Amino acid sequence: MQSFIHPDMRDVTLDAVLYALADPARRAIVRALAADRACEGKGLSCNAAAPPDLPKATMSQHYAKLRAAGVVRATRKGVSVIHTLRCDEINAKFPGLLPAILEAVEV
Amino acid sequence: MQSFIHPDMRDVTLDAVLYALADPARRAIVRALAADRACEGKGLSCNAAAPPDLPKATMSQHYAKLRAAGVVRATRKGVSVIHTLRCDEINAKFPGLLPAILEAVEV
DNA sequence: TTCGTTATTTCAATAAATCCGAACTATTGA
């Protein structure tokens, strides 16, 4: 498998971003990446950021959607794929959206 | 058909709200209701707030999802069903979320 | 009250998207 494709911010739509974030597993991933960014900031492997009981085929599909939506960026590091939040870019394009979602209390 | 059921704000989840807003037709409805609230503020009929080319059955399902998610409130007025945004309630529960989505520029 | 009109919902069938086990690919280290 060749390197990952990430959309240019011009092609990132609110539709895709909201759609990507409208799933609890994907939000859990985004929360984990946001928390990581606040400390280490070097990114997390797929497994490290995903809910522990998620089947890996499903997990992989979730990451594919997050990448396609422009929410996360992936790079391969050895045997792992490391993801980071495209935090500043999303904040610039959709001000307030990520903070509002990340700061919301989930039941 | 008897009166509409609207969830108590305690039972409104971020999941359902994001899911409801992660659809362009439903966002168009929400935008129309937000714009209406800024002037008349008396609410809009289903047809008035929905994109003009939306099939009626589809429109009705979209409203059902918006109501179930706690995003809008419906009351019957004559032959029409009038919807309003549950703006203050959503703002109180998920601060910044609605503004961020409504102020985003859609492509 | 019965009929016609308008506005919306429900039903039911089709179409599309999602989930996930199994098989596959990529990378590294022994």
Add this chain to the structure above:
DNA sequence: TCAATAGTTCGGATTTATTGAAATAACGAA
């Protein structure tokens, strides 16, 4: 070269969405 680890892709089962057609609801007029 082989085995182990981390993800991805494939394919079929299940779920969800879409929408035409029929049903329901409210009203006004005859």
